[in-house]
Amino acid sequence: MAKRTAIIDIGSNSARLVIFEKTSRYGFHLICEQKSKVRIGEGAYEQNGYLQPAGIRRAFLTLQSFMHTIEKYQAHKTICVATSALRDAPNGDIFVNWIKKELGLSIKIIDGKKEANYGAIATKNLLPVTDAVTLDIGGGSSDMALIQNGQIIDTYSLNLGTVRLKELFFDKENSRKEAHRKAKIYIENALEDIPEHFHTPLVIGIGGTARTLSKGIMKKTDYPLDKLHAFSYEVDAFKAYFNDITFSSAKGLKKFNLKKNRYDTIREGTLIWKSILKHLGAQKVITSAVGVREGVFLEQSLKQDNLTFPKGINPSITSLLDRFKPYVNIESKKKNKRRIGTNLYTVLQVEIQDKKCYQRELQWALKLSNIGTTLTIYKSHQHAFYIALQELNYGFTHQEILLVSLLLRMHGKELLHKPLFKSFESFLPPKQTLLWLSFIYTLTVLLHEASNSATITFEYANRTLRIFSDKPLYLAKEKIKMLEKPIPLAVIIEDEERLPKCKELGI
Template sequence: MSKITTVIDIGSNSMRMVVLEKSSRFAFSLINETKSRVKISEGCYENGGNLQEIPMQRAYQSLKSFLNISNALKSRKVLCVATSALRDAPNSKVFLNRVKNDLGLNIKVINGEKESYFGGVATSNLLHDSNFVTLDIGGGSTEFCFVKDKKIIKSISLDIGTVRLKELYFNKNNLEGAKKYILDNLKKVFEQNIEIPTKVVGIGGSIRTLSKMIMDKNIYPLDAIHGFTYDFKKEKKLFENILNADTNDELQALGVKKDRFDTIKEGTFIFKTILDELNIKSVVTSGVGVREGVYLTDLLRNQNHRFPNNFNISVKSLLDRFELNEKQSAYFGNNAKKIFDSLKSLHNLDDKFKELLVVASKLHSIGSSLNFYKKNDNAFEFILNGLNYDFLHTSRVIVAHTIKFSKKSLPKQSDLDEYKELLPNLETMQWLSFMIALNIAINTDFSCPKVEYILDDFILRLELPNSSFLINSHIEKLELPKDLSIEIL
């Protein structure tokens, strides 16, 4: 696979591009993301499904710009797929041939099941959840992908989309007809005799817009859409307010951005109708979809489109790009486990915190790569945004705070207040802070010493292979959790 790959997704409403750079066998990072709301399907559903000249011209010009960006970034591979608008259009070959002849770009028109599958590949690999159904609302169609234990078991596509419903029903103020149309199409989902999860992973611009509005309304502390989760019933009132809004001013007052005025009511109507009918309880927002699914299907073509077990793309990508020394990172990770296990009878923390302590210990030196001075603060801000794949929001925030307070003093409650909604209690964070600080202090001279940890009541005895004034002095300065004391042997 090429080191730098471009993936373009031509949807009915928006055309999107991602440029991804591979850093090791399975790790990659996003280096560009571009979106253009070309609305290629505009007017087609009122004209027998045929693409109209002006929307095709917008799409053609945007593709030229996308390819300019791709070339400037030295991308050596371009994968371009098109979904509902082009697969439904009787005259799609006019556009496809023009793009191929003029721009040298081969567009692959994929069917609905393949589109759904790509969404499933992206979410099952890049979200922490294991059991869910994806719901990808586009301009012309809506895709469902059922995932159980991170394995895709069924992909379904229905001809339900924001642009399609707008032209067929909303422009005629026929909401009852729109609802009946959605429910009639949904029968295909129930006919599959598949157990429907109570959790939906939402894909697409309308769903991300709704999530951002919910985050803003609730003053959510973390500015990250991917992985944001909410209780549908608690937020249903916002859906209803959007549907009852009569003017764009009312939509804007609710928090809808101007570029979403034209489809937000249709998208909300589709989403709410489906969530109600499927009896969905919680919604997880996905920042990834077809584009990432196309990329991962290529990247993991010899792995059944799955990352290896115990592989985390975010951690590996950050280590590939920013770790100072691979041997040191490995040592800090292994030593973190030993420290956590030796103190288990005192802190009584769940093993999930051990995993987060290991991640924090491996990544703490990232701040030094950015700027040695204020390295903990630099790492904190970077981690909040850098651990974007396969991490719960709570996990991301815990790792960032653990690194931020990997110093001699333990955090106070006031240090945690901004993100308290996503953090465990103060005592837990103080234990994590102490354990990472001890881990770093023990390897102050980068000698990777083999240490034995012996807990005797409330005394942690450290057996170091060699005496080191530098290491001893750093350990002696550490603020300890209550009742704990340390002896260096």
């Protein structure tokens, strides 16, 4: 797999360029993203699908600019896919050949099922979901994939898209109410062909319409975390919101907290969105910030792995460790740190009594505990918090991201950063549990830093924690004395203190 790979996605509404850089076999991150609202399908649906000069001109100029960017970033490989507008266009092949001749760019036109498959590859690997239906509403089509037990079972594509619906109905009728009535009939007729096994309680929202609506909901509800990927909501809670958008005037869209660049098609997109959710029986939506482009990339990257990251591999964690290169980079030493944390968590269960349900988050935090030192050792815990909050994107819930990030923020005496806890309290474990997790994390880091090759064991009884080490832990003792405790308890360290005799010094 090329170290830097450029992916271009030409949709009916927008064309996008992303450039991914691999940091190792399973680690990667996004280093460039560009978008242009080319509307290549504009006017086509009224002209039997033929691409029109205005859309062709915008698409050419956009692709020309993309090629300059790809050259600047020195991408080793470029893959370009095109979806509904080009596959529907009788003159689509002429456009493809022209672009190849003028720009040297090969465009692969994919069908709706392939488009849905790419979205499913991305979401099943990069979202914390194993069973769902993906739904990607584009300008010309709506594509779905059924995922069960982390496997892609089936795909389906509908000729329902925002631009298609707008040009077929809403641009023709003087009355928006009449256009809405005709469009709804058109949608309902199309939905009748969706196979029964696609009915699902959970839908993964991919694409511009789903993301725009989720961003609107986040603003409407004062959602405290500014992260779209993995944001979820209950469908019933926002049915009225969706309905009001579809019947709104263009000027009235401002009150729904929607992005202005989506005003031209969001009402049509929302009508399709709410209709399909209802038809599928969806109860919950989880939002995806990844889709076709990530799917194309992962199809290349995971060819030898059955298009799935191996168990225990998380690309965000891997990429962070690759890029920030924590100074403790020997695997045996990193495992020893996690072993200390696990043993301490186990011994203290008599007090915590949470069945170690936050074991994974604790392990992730311990893995990443040194990432902040790459920037500077001073306030490295604060750097680690912000790095994790921004970079832990793939495969995590928002609750997991915040807990890991907050554990990384812990340092020194206090176990809780009160302003952050207050801001994100609804996402976090109960306060007392969080205090225990912070104590375990901080104590583990202190012990590991003091002697990372020591064999350390624990005993806990009568509110006394005994720490046994086969090597000196002198530097840790003073810091541990100052460390805040979740409850009143004693910490006693029994280590090997080797002090050579020196008669001249009276020792």
